[in-house]
Amino acid sequence: MHSIRCSVESCSYNKNQECNARVIQVGGKGAQESKQTCCGTYLNCGVYSNLAEYTEARDNVEAILCRVDTCVHYGNDHCTLDSIQVGCGERVDIYTETECQSFERQ
Numbered sequence: 494m495h496s497i498r499c500s501v502e503s504c505s506y507n508k509n510q511e512c513n514a515r516v517i518q519v520g521g522k523g524a525q526e527s528k529q530t531c532c533g534t535y536l537n538c539g540v541y542s543n544l545a546e547y548t549e550a551r552d553n554v555e556a557i558l559c560r561v562d563t564c565v566h567y568g569n570d571h572c573t574l575d576s577i578q579v580g581c582g583e584r585v586d587i588y589t590e591t592e593c594q595s596f597e598r599q
């Protein structure tokens with residue numbers, strides 16, 4: 494189980510700055526800095542409403558899938574950390590504006 498703090502409040506899975514998705518996919522293969530990474534699971538709450546209301550009963554994120562092979566925490570297409578911080582700003586219109594702030598360059 495994992496926990497994800499996330500400041501992207503415009504995402505449907507966000508509630509009280511916590512991620513309530515079952516699984517997330519972090520993207521940014523070959524990234525050199527955190528702003529070149531993103532949360533590919535982001536869904537704009539203006540379009541999808543608040544999915545956290547339906548998923549939060551699960552309590553924890555089951556898996557953090559990740560393609561950022563240049564991060565020290567990367568292992569076999571997964572994140573090896575128990576918890577990460579995702580962010581960027583409070584209002585984000587598209588997933589590429591998000592980033593994994595726990596990224597550390599190898």
Ligand code: SF4
Binds near residue numbers: 506
């Ligand atoms: S942007 Fe990603 S980490 Fe943040 S709440 Fe949405 S799905 Fe979860």
Ligand code: SF4
Binds near residue numbers: 557561593596
């Ligand atoms: S900390 Fe690194 S391995 Fe974990 S999700 Fe973020 S970029 Fe991927």
